[in-house]
Amino acid sequence: MDHPPNQSPINPLPPVVVALFLVIVGIEAMFALGARGMIGGPEAIGWRIMALQKYAFSGDIFDWMLVNNMWPLEHVIRFVTYMFVHGNFTHAAFAGVMLIALGKMVGEVFSAVSTLAVFLVSGITGAVVFGLVLNNPAPLFGAFPGVYGLIGAFTFLLWTRLGQMGANQARAFSMIGFLIGIQLLFGLLFGGNQDWIADVAGFATGFALSFFLVPGGWRRIVERLRRD
Template sequence: MQNPNISPVNPLPPVVTALFLAIMGIEAVFSLGAYGLAGGAQAVGWRVAAIQDYGFSSDVFRWMLENGRYPPEHMMRFLTYAFVHGTFTHALFVGVMLLAMGKFVGEVLAQWAILAVFVVGTVAGALAHGIFIEAQPWLVGGFPGVYGLIGAFTYLLYVRLVSKGSNGARAFALIGFLMAIKLVFGLLFGADATWLADLAGFFAGFAVTIVLAPGGWARLRARLRHD
């Protein structure tokens, strides 16, 4: 007999909820400060100060490589930049996509695996930005981590389609659509170098999910032996 107390809607994974609350909570502080509702006159500069202190900078990254020095206050930027956004709208879009992708991925992956995908996507995005982007040194926002979850979703969908004998290429429709939108916006409103960090996050999330998905290790070993 079916349990009448079971919700027809799968709840959000707690780790996704926690990430969402962290992102939007920080953004709420910045927005309240910008409108003079918290922190007094100095609060207007909270966002700019946070970007300088916690955002990822290609210039800082290259300085570390050139000098062989990796102080904690700069190494943490590989993760902390994901929780600082340029505008409220920026944070809102990240939050909405995080909830959507986190719910889908959370139906298959464990809590720790979801967090791992987000972290790996975030770090991969920073590395790609630091290595290849010079003209736009600052990188902020959670999109690379979210694109990591999109990569995880794409892999899980790919496996499902292939197992049913369908065309696995259909799984890449979402990332193709999102990249096409970024291209159009870039052509209309000017180039935005953050697309590279997003794409790096996607591929990193896709790759790590091959291992993190249930049965991933066994599937990977079998594939390698077959090849």
């Protein structure tokens, strides 16, 4: 296939996806360099633990805010900041790779603002559901609820395309079914936390938001409401 002289044969990543990825990688690099004593001095060895204590989402703190109807900013920001702190390099690497892959596919259709909204709102919703459904003192951290929101948006795009082709739209949900199945299997075999609840909530949020955020989506919804 011939390409125009000034056009790259590889589609560039959406800038908003690159920005999110760089934030995750930058924070993880800081933790790694600090743990090796290359920056920050002796106290840098504990940067990851301190960041998890300060920025991870805590169900106990969420319960306290609900009961007392007090919402200090230092704790409210946890609904977002938890997505940028990971337990180790492997955790961050998997989240980053999935963010790049899913963000590219979604960002090529959605606007930058919509792509960012899917990631952030899905992550926030995942944390809220995690805090409401579970009585779990373990913190929630990592980008996966937001990434699963992008999976939800990608599933919406695939679901819409299959519908236009007259194919079985249930096939669009094979990815999320496989991923959740793997998570549950690993949880049964090796034990683990219940983060999958936040992931599923993130996926559902990303899928639902796509009805409004996909180009022309809001206009189609308004037109359908007027017809009804």
